[in-house]
Amino acid sequence: xxxxxxxxxxxxxxxxxxxxxxxxxxxxxxxxxxxxxxxxxxxxxxxxxxxxxxxxxxxxxxxxxxxxxxxxxxxxxxxxxxxxxxxxxxxxxxxxxxxxxxxxxxxxxxxxxxxxxxxxxxxxxxxxxxxxxxxxxxxxxxxxxxxxxxxxxxxxxxxxxxxxxxxxxxxxxxxxxxxxxxxxxxxxxxxxxxxxxxxxxxxxxxxxxxxxxxxxxxxxxxxxxxxxxxxxxxxxxxxxxxxxxxxxxxxxxxxxxxxxxxxxxxxxxxxxxxxxxxxxxxxxxxxxxxxxxxxxxxxxxxxxxxxxx
Amino acid sequence: xxxxxxxxxxxxxxxxxxxxxxxxxxxxxxxxxxxxxxxxxxxxxxxxxxxxxxxxxxxxxxxxxxxxxxxxxxxxxxxxxxxxxxxxxxxxxxxxxxxxxxxxxxxxxxxxxxxxxxxxxxxxxxxxxxxxxxxxxxxxxxxxxxxxxxxxxxxxxxxxxxxxxxxxxxxxxxxxxxxxxxxxxxxxxxxxxxxxxxxxxxxxxxxxxxxxxxxxxxxxxxxxxxxxxxxxxxxxxxxxxxxxxxxxxxxxxxxxxxxxxxxxxxxxxxxxxxxxxxxxxxxxxxxxxxxxxxxxxxxxxxxxxxxxxxxxxxxxxxxxxxxxxxxxxxxxxxxxxxxxxxxxxxxxxxxxxxxxxxxxxxxxxxxxxxxxxxxxxxxxxxxxxxxxxxxxxxxxxxxxxxxxxxxxxxxxxxxxxxxxxxxxxxxxxxxxxxxxxxxxxxxxxxxxxxxxxxxxxxxxxxxxxxxxxxxxxxxxxxxxxxxxxxxxxxxxxxxxxxxxxxxxxxxxxxxxxxxxxxxxxxxxxxxxxxxxxxxxxxxxxxxxxxxxxxxxxxxxxxxxxxxxxxxxxxxxxxxxxxxxxxxxxxxxxxxxxxxxxxxxxxxxxxxxxxxxxxxx
Numbered sequence: 001x002x003x004x005x006x007x008x009x010x011x012x013x014x015x016x017x018x019x020x021x022x023x024x025x026x027x028x029x030x031x032x033x034x035x036x037x038x039x040x041x042x043x044x045x046x047x048x049x050x051x052x053x054x055x056x057x058x059x060x061x062x063x064x065x066x067x068x069x070x071x072x073x074x075x076x077x078x079x080x081x082x083x084x085x086x087x088x089x090x091x092x093x094x095x096x097x098x099x100x101x102x103x104x105x106x107x108x109x110x111x112x113x114x115x116x117x118x119x120x121x122x123x124x125x126x127x128x129x130x131x132x133x134x135x136x137x138x139x140x141x142x143x144x145x146x147x148x149x150x151x152x153x154x155x156x157x158x159x160x161x162x163x164x165x166x167x168x169x170x171x172x173x174x175x176x177x178x179x180x181x182x183x184x185x186x187x188x189x190x191x192x193x194x195x196x197x198x199x200x201x202x203x204x205x206x207x208x209x210x211x212x213x214x215x216x217x218x219x220x221x222x223x224x225x226x227x228x229x230x231x232x233x234x235x236x237x238x239x240x241x242x243x244x245x246x247x248x249x250x251x252x253x254x255x256x257x258x259x260x261x262x263x264x265x266x267x268x269x270x271x272x273x274x275x276x277x278x279x280x281x282x283x284x285x286x287x288x289x290x291x292x293x294x295x296x297x298x299x300x301x302x303x304x305x306x307x308x309x
Numbered sequence: 310x311x312x313x314x315x316x317x318x319x320x321x322x323x324x325x326x327x328x329x330x331x332x333x334x335x336x337x338x339x340x341x342x343x344x345x346x347x348x349x350x351x352x353x354x355x356x357x358x359x360x361x362x363x364x365x366x367x368x369x370x371x372x373x374x375x376x377x378x379x380x381x382x383x384x385x386x387x388x389x390x391x392x393x394x395x396x397x398x399x400x401x402x403x404x405x406x407x408x409x410x411x412x413x414x415x416x417x418x419x420x421x422x423x424x425x426x427x428x429x430x431x432x433x434x435x436x437x438x439x440x441x442x443x444x445x446x447x448x449x450x451x452x453x454x455x456x457x458x459x460x461x462x463x464x465x466x467x468x469x470x471x472x473x474x475x476x477x478x479x480x481x482x483x484x485x486x487x488x489x490x491x492x493x494x495x496x497x498x499x500x501x502x503x504x505x506x507x508x509x510x511x512x513x514x515x516x517x518x519x520x521x522x523x524x525x526x527x528x529x530x531x532x533x534x535x536x537x538x539x540x541x542x543x544x545x546x547x548x549x550x551x552x553x554x555x556x557x558x559x560x561x562x563x564x565x566x567x568x569x570x571x572x573x574x575x576x577x578x579x580x581x582x583x584x585x586x587x588x589x590x591x592x593x594x595x596x597x598x599x600x601x602x603x604x605x606x607x608x609x610x611x612x613x614x615x616x617x618x619x620x621x622x623x624x625x626x627x628x629x630x631x632x633x634x635x636x637x638x639x640x641x642x643x644x645x646x647x648x649x650x651x652x653x654x655x656x657x658x659x660x661x662x663x664x665x666x667x668x669x670x671x672x673x674x675x676x677x678x679x680x681x682x683x684x685x686x687x688x689x690x691x692x693x694x695x696x697x698x699x700x701x702x703x704x705x706x707x708x709x710x711x712x713x714x715x716x717x718x719x720x721x722x723x724x725x726x727x728x729x730x731x732x733x734x735x736x737x738x739x740x741x742x743x744x745x746x747x748x749x750x751x752x753x754x755x756x757x758x759x760x761x762x763x764x765x766x767x768x769x770x771x772x773x774x775x776x777x778x779x780x781x782x783x784x785x786x787x788x789x790x791x792x793x794x795x796x797x798x799x800x801x802x803x804x805x806x807x808x809x810x811x812x813x814x815x816x817x818x819x820x821x822x823x824x825x826x827x828x829x830x831x832x833x834x835x836x837x838x839x840x841x842x843x844x845x846x847x848x849x850x851x852x853x854x855x856x857x858x859x860x861x862x863x864x865x866x867x868x869x870x871x872x873x874x875x876x877x878x879x880x881x882x883x884x885x886x887x888x889x890x891x892x893x894x895x896x897x898x899x900x901x902x903x904x905x906x907x908x909x910x911x912x913x914x915x916x917x918x919x920x921x922x923x924x925x
Contacts, residue, residue: 046498051520055698059727060788063688075727082725090634142875174638177664187666222331226491242330257332279441280886282895 010065011074015056019073022080030105031084031097039098039105039112040119043089050085057081146176153185162193198228205237214244225257232262240272248278261290266292266299273305282309313446313475313689314436314683317483318425318463320379320507320533323347324678325432327440328686335470338435344674345435349427350374351414357830359431371399373564375412380507381421382466383459386410388680390531399568401563409815415769420815422462423823426469430827433470438742447472448685450677453479454528454704456750456760457792464791465815469823471831471916475688477789480505481512482701483680484646485521489672489697490683493519497641500630502659502667504622505647507533507611511626513633513640522700525633525723527625532618534575534649540614541571541606545586549602555592557602563591574606579651612654619658626662632723642668646676703786710747710756719784722752729767729785733799736770736778743768746782748794748812767796798815840893843877843900847884850903854881861910873913877906 009016022029032039035049053059059071067074087093098113105113119286149172156165169186176182205220221238224231235258242251246258252275258268269288276285292302314336317324322344326335329359338345340361352361358366377398384391386404394400403418405411410420429449436444451463458478467474481501488499503510510528514521546557547568555557557563570586577584588602612619630637643659645667650656659667671679687696697715703726708718719730734744744767750761769776779799786792797804815823854877865874884899 047515047522048517051515051517051522051700054520054522054700055518058698058700060688060698079728082728086725174664177638183665219331223491225332247330253330253332253334256334281441 007066007068009068009070011062011067011070016070019070019077021280022077023073025303028104028108031088032105032109034084035088039109040116046088050081053081054078065279125156143177143179143180146179148178149175150185157185157189162189165189166193181294183261194227198224198231198234201227202231202234202237205234209237209241212244217241218245218250221254225243225254230261232258232265232268235261236265236267236271239268239275243271243274248275252279253276264295266296266302270299270301270305275307277305285309287308310613310689311446312436312440312442312444313448313682313685314430314433314444315448315482315483315683315685316432316449317675317681318379318428318449318451318466319347319505319677320377320535321347322506322673322674323428323432325436326675326678326682327436328682329440333487333682333686335675335678336436336439338431339438345428345432347379347425347428348374348376349378349414349424355415357427359427368562368565368569371561373400373414375400375414375424376564377507378412378421378424380531380535381410382413382425383421383456384410393531396558397542397564398536400566404671406541406723420551420819420823422466422815423469423827425463425466426823426827429466429470429472430831433472434831445471445473446475446685446689448476448688449474450478450480450483450681451594452503452505452528452530453481453512453526454508454530455790456705457762459530460790462815464789465820468820469827471828473825477683477791478681478684478699479510479512479523479526479701479704479790480677481510481526482514482521482523482648482699483678483684484644484671484676485512485514485516486680486683486697486699487643487676488644488668488680489516489519490520490679492516493697498524498635498639499644499668499868500626500640500663501644501646502622502626502650503528503646504649504655505533506649507531507535509533509622509625511622511629513629513635519696520698520700523702523723523725524635525629525925526702526704527629527632528704529621529625532621536618537575537611537649537652538568538571538616540618541574541611541824542567544606544610544614545571545602545604548604549591553592553594553597553600555594555600557592561591566591575611575652578606578608578611579653581608584762608653614652617651619655622655623658623662632920637663642670644668644671644676646673648674663722674700701788701790702726703728703790705760706752707748707749707750707762707784707786707792710749714756716749716751716756716759720786724786726786726790727788729783732782732784734767734780734782736773736775739775740772741775741778742770742772744770744780746794748784748792750792752916762792765794771798771801840896843893843896844898847888847896847903850884850900850907851881853907854903857907857910857914860914863916873910877910880906 032041035046037046037049037054046202057074059078060075062074062246087097149168153165153168153172156168166186166189169182169189172182173186199219201224206219208217208220218238218241221234221241225232225238232304235254239251239254242254251271255268255272255275258265259272262268269292272283273288273292276282276288286306289302289306292299293306312327315326324334324335324344333345337343338360338900342361345360346364346369350358350366350370352358352366353370358403362653363374367376367409376821376845381391381392381402385408387408391410401413402410403413405418405420409420411420412424433444447467449463449467451460455463463477464474481503484501485502487497498513498515500870501512501514508528509532510526510604512526513524515524542558550556557567566588570588574584574586584606586602586604586606590599592600594600610855643663643665645656645659650673656667683697687698690696701743702723703720704722706718707720709732711717719732720728734746736744745764746767747756747764749756749759750762753759767780770780780796781799782794782796784792784794795804852874865871880899880902884896884903887896888901
């Protein structure tokens with residue numbers, strides 16, 4: 001690159017043209033079009049669209065990249081997105097926006113808005129009715145519904161459908177937050193689910209390791225460890241794979257985790273010692289080896305490594 | 310990729326973490342602990358002590374031991390907030406040149422930023438020792454409710470410590486990142502209840518596919534674990550006063566002992582129903598001789614003393630949830646962060662408010678630093694698709710003072726950052742060429758009740774009849790929550806240069822000097838006087854070996870074993886590495902070994918030459 005010439009812009013081409021188009025269409029693009037949602041979208045959909053688009057426009061997503069003339073465009077795009085979201089997620093502001101911009105919307109958007117307004121009126125009438133009905137019934141209707149959901153969840157759980165059971169229990173907890181067995185059961189199920197996921201990640205990781213697919217196995221072991229931070233086997237597996245890949249930093253991290261989780265397992269200490277040695281941190285390597293030798297004075301690999309140090 | 314450390318610079322303790330091989334890890338300090346006390350002291354022998362060492366000698370050296378310096382950060386000396394906490398500090402604080410607090414340590418004065426920088430430097434050295442490479446980039450956390458001046462002071466501290474602070478992030482958000490790490494597929498709304506040593510923050514946050522959107526945040530910068538301690542200190546010293554007509558709080562050494570005892574009692578009451586406070590020889594009376602303090606504190610009594618503090622936190626929670634427009638039942642998980650949340654009464658209060666058990670999936674002491682490390686990693690690794698993205702908000706409204714002393718809001722609180730807003734000013738007099746604008750941050754309708762960020766003059770305006778000159782002023786808040794202001798003449802497009810004069814804190818020059826002083830200190834720490842001697846010796850040996858080498862090679866060809874040569878080469882290589890890494894101890898050993906080898910090789914050469922000469 002010759003001096004004076006600006007550094008090449010490190011943004012995907014499609015984003016570059018998108019930002020240019022956004023800057024050109026500053027005044028015409030509706031909030032709905034900017035967020036990429038239908039004009040009758042509900043707040044949940046709008047929020048999701050906003051969060052997904054943020055990833056594209058937020059300056060942090062391109063931190064440290066050469067943006068050139070696109071830097072201010074990117075910030076502006078994010079701020080516009082932000083404004084659009086803030087407006088549309090608040091009922092009063094959204095209604096005002098819809099009213100003020102009606103002639104600017106596309107015919108399609110206009111129909112959607114009218115339909116939504118009709119639906120909203122309908123919904124608010126229904127809410128009113130439900131409220132008055134609920135006011136007439138007593139609190140135990142809620143509790144009864146919660147009870148029913150809880151029993152359903154138990155049945156799902158018995159049939160092995162943990163996902164369904166969890167969603168039923170979540171609803172039940174919302175209806176009756178005081179009931180201990182609902183909260184407890186939900187907590188147990190969620191924990192079980194995470195542990196199962198961890199166990200399955202661990203199993204697949206072992207297969208991958210057997211097939212010598214080290215980097216795949218490493219990431220699976222790491223996942224298993226994240227899901228269930230108490231599994232020493234995952235940490236040991238990860239440190240083995242990192243060692244096979246020659247990545248000493250990772251080998252060290254996982255070895256130390258393994259030592260923390262299973263201090264009696266000498267493999268973890270040995271791996272840590274090797275990693276320390278490879279990273280030129282001799283005193284630490286020696287400390288690990290001494291730990292091993294204190295427990296098993298004739299550990300041949302440890303002795304060999306100690307000697308070479 | 311350059312390492313970025315995440316630092317939780319706390320009021321009582323600090324933690325440093327890093328994402329290492331894709332896994333967030335807390336870095337233990339060089340003494341092996343995961344928490345480093347945020348304490349700086351000047352020892353009797355003039356040495357600077359930081360962390361555990363400083364904390365351990367606090368009782369015997371109370372006046373030269375600085376604790377809780379975070380409470381002074383970015384505050385003006387005359388502010389009420391500062392004057393309220395000063396009486397409880399065992400060290401001396403005086404007013405500096407710009408109404409900034411200066412801590413007196415021996416014959417020197419230090420700004421709060423410099424003292425924080427000493428803690429940061431310590432953490433940086435710990436990280437470097439752990440990673441085995443130098444560290445120059447960091448993400449530092451601050452309470453969400455910190456204002457612009459406090460954030461800037463924290464950034465300054467980083468700079469003095471020789472760290473490039475790539476981002477300042479809010480503590481509760483940071484804890485949420487630690488919670489959300491590896492849960493990128495979930496969509497849920499969570500709340501973070503963060504009661505640390507000195508500050509309280511409450512944040513409601515929505516997470517979806519690795520994007521974290523802060524819905525609302527709020528807090529109290531003068532409410533934390535230290536206030537709980539203070540209640541116990543007051544209770545102990547009040548009963549002592551009634552009994553012996555002696556106020557222990559006036560004696561700095563007694564106060565430090567009381568402070569330690571109060572904190573210990575508080576922590577014990579988190580697991581026990583009652584505890585004993587025993588402080589023998591706490592004071593001496595002219596008539597009765599030595600006096601001892603003995604008291605029994607029950608958990609109930611502590612809860613009663615602190616009930617109003619707990620109610621204050623709950624009121625903040627309610628306000629923030631109203632701002633976020635969510636109901637307590639929508640919140641899927643409540644995270645407890647900060648050591649003070651270990652108090653059972655707080656646990657119960659939070660459970661009562663949300664109707665569910667608080668989540669225990671993050672470590673209350675470490676989550677903030679871990680989150681900061683994750684944020685640093687996400688920024689630097691720059692693979693936009695997988696990393697976590699934070700959409701944080703500004704905790705305070707930003708605006709200007711207008712006629713009548715009122716506050717006009719330009720950016721409202723809980724607006725997602727980065728954000729910017731315009732405001733058009735116009736001249737009020739004919740031929741007016743300058744205007745003064747006062748930038749203020751806070752929630753009060755009266756400008757004077759809010760935090761003054763700075764004042765600036767718009768000068769060099771066109772001369773025109775009043776109302777004819779429009780100046781468009783833009784207020785920007787960066788993703789760090791730091792404010793900047795720029796102005797443009799709306800008609801001519803001429804850009805006004807504005808400098809917001811620092812209302813407190815350090816000037817650019819002071820910063821530079823402090824950073825240089827810290828670097829000098831670091832250098833002296835890294836130089837072992839013996840090292841220089843060993844270095845010279847090693848270099849002399851390298852040279853002698855070099856000169857000897859041709860003869861050695863020759864001798865090796867005729868009689869001297871190749872093995873001896875290889876051993877010498879290996880020993881030389883090792884010594885070179887030790888020299889590069891400044892391993893003084895190791896180098897000493899190498900020098901000794903090389904001396905021996907050299908002598909042996911010389912002897913061997915002479916013998917070989919003799920034999921070959923004898924043969925010919």
